[in-house]
Amino acid sequence: MTLTFKPLQTYRDDFSFRNSPAAIARFPFPFPEDQYMYSVNLEPAVSRDPGSVFEHSFDVDEHYVSEMAERARVLELDPDRCLVMPHMAQAAWDTLEMLMEHLSRDYPQHFRLARDGNAWHWQNLALGIEQHFIYGDPATLPCEPLEYITRQMQGDFAVLDQRDGDLYMDAGMVTCPADWSLRFDAGMSFKQWHSPVPMAHQIGVFDRALKYLLNIQVGQPVRRLNWTLTINPRLDTSPETYHEWGSDRGTVTPENVGRLVHLRVELQLMTRLPRSNALLFGIRTYLISLDELVTNPAWAQRLHRVMRDLPDPIADYKGITRYRQTLVDWLRRFDPEA
Numbered sequence: 001m002t003l004t005f006k007p008l009q010t011y012r013d014d015f016s017f018r019n020s021p022a023a024i025a026r027f028p029f030p031f032p033e034d035q036y037m038y039s040v041n042l043e044p045a046v047s048r049d050p051g052s053v054f055e056h057s058f059d060v061d062e063h064y065v066s067e068m069a070e071r072a073r074v075l076e077l078d079p080d081r082c083l084v085m086p087h088m089a090q091a092a093w094d095t096l097e098m099l100m101e102h103l104s105r106d107y108p109q110h111f112r113l114a115r116d117g118n119a120w121h122w123q124n125l126a127l128g129i130e131q132h133f134i135y136g137d138p139a140t141l142p143c144e145p146l147e148y149i150t151r152q153m154q155g156d157f158a159v160l161d162q163r164d165g166d167l168y169m170d171a172g173m174v175t176c177p178a179d180w181s182l183r184f185d186a187g188m189s190f191k192q193w194h195s196p197v198p199m200a201h202q203i204g205v206f207d208r209a210l211k212y213l214l215n216i217q218v219g220q221p222v223r224r225l226n227w228t229l230t231i232n233p234r235l236d237t238s239p240e241t242y243h244e245w246g247s248d249r250g251t252v253t254p255e256n257v258g259r260l261v262h263l264r265v266e267l268q269l270m271t272r273l274p275r276s277n278a279l280l281f282g283i284r285t286y287l288i289s290l291d292e293l294v295t296n297p298a299w300a301q302r303l304h305r306v307m308r309d310l311p312d313p314i315a316d317y318k319g320i321t322r323y324r325q326t327l328v329d330w331l332r333r334f335d336p337e338a
Helices: 019-027 066-077 088-106 146-151 205-214 239-251 297-309 311-318 321-332
Strands: 082-084 111-116 119-124 129-134 156-163 166-173 222-231 261-272 279-289
Touching: 019 082, 066 129, 066 146, 066 239, 082 088, 082 146, 082 239, 088 111, 088 166, 088 222, 088 279, 146 156, 222 239, 311 321
Parallel strands: none
Antiparallel strands: 082 166, 111 119, 119 129, 156 166, 156 279, 222 261, 261 279
16 A cells, blocks of 8 residues: 655644545444443454554554644643653663664655664655664754654654553653643553543453553554544643633534544554563554544444443543533434434
């Protein structure tokens, strides 16, 4: 599949973001059944389905240039969205190495990496970036290594330090979160940063997930899908910018549901970093408007049933409650059995 990038689109202000038919077709629809309940739902992150979001460990798509412009904009307004605690310096280099290796191998028409010992030459043809640097020497890069490479990657990244039988969020680049904050969660343990999630603790989801993640080995990454709904194609729905987007949930009407409401799916990747033993947690976000989603009749029918029967605590946690009935009423027309 030839990868081409769409002209610059926006995730704020005039919200010009749109998916092409090809992007709609490869959207990672997250519901395997007509109802939803939390599960660990981890699977080995092996390459499958050429052309899909599951073909490569780190997916690059038509929105690459637009997302990188949005990341740069967020960092310009709030540089603290990237954080690396001092003891995570090796993990930051580890992350840079892994991401450069994957991009140059999986998308050689856009990314190139040449190495001569610790002397590296990186080319990002998509963004017009060329950099000679010494691996391990931060003075040879224009910024800290985790920030340098994740400014060129779609999705957010948390780098988790593993110690004392737990995982701690001690580094990351988070500019497109679904209502959480790296600044707030920094230094927290796995269960601490998941504490707001309703119902999942009672059924033991996080106990099982943590046990599984602690045992991930080098070269055996895993992935899962997570989802929520977002009003407008807004990537940065962080607590820091809540004053900009919080009131959007009150603007949904029967006439604008299809245009405003977006299904937001995270393809989450967890992979062990070989030098530092840290766990890299990639959160690749995909957005699709309901107008785009219902062009697939099977998705439209299933989304109606999931939203209709969603447990109230989950709907409330995901911020859907305020406009849920309007959403369900609009989706009903796409469910022949409703």
